[in-house]
Amino acid sequence: NYSHKTTSKILYNLFQPVYLKIYKKSIPENRTGFISKLLALLYGLVCLAIAFTSEHLGGILQASLTIFGVVGGPLLGVFTLGMFCPCANEVGAVSGLIGGLII
Numbered sequence: 001n002y003s004h005k006t007t008s009k010i011l012y013n014l015f016q017p018v019y020l021k022i023y024k025k026s027i028p029e030n031r032t033g034f035i036s037k038l039l040a041l042l043y044g045l046v047c048l049a050i051a052f053t054s055e056h057l058g059g060i061l062q063a064s065l066t067i068f069g070v071v072g073g074p075l076l077g078v079f080t081l082g083m084f085c086p087c088a089n090e091v092g093a094v095s096g097l098i099g100g101l102i103i
Contacts, residue, residue, distance in 0.1 A: 015039050074100030 015035060057063035074097050081088050081096065 071101070 054063060057066055077100055078093050078097050081093055
């Protein structure tokens with residue numbers, strides 16, 4: 001029971017900054033339990049997906065190089081955009097990053 005409360009508080013503290021940034025208001029106390037359970041489910045599904053796809057990536061070195069190859073290009077684009085275009089905003093940078101990851 002104590003470990004469940006600790007895990008719930010950790011997940012709440014992980015999710016709260018994202019929630020505040022998106023919705024611009026604090027999380028109501030009656031919804032924290034539901035949100036932490038939903039977040040735990042999402043984290044669990046992501047971990048399962050990573051576990052099932054890791055067998056196809058080969059060794060640890062090959063997996064890290066593959067992941068960096070997928071993520072490195074769009075991240076370079078976002079950093080370059082930030083350095084050379086002062087008029088760029090967060091929405092444009094994030095949408096470009098997501099578009100680059102999809103392609």
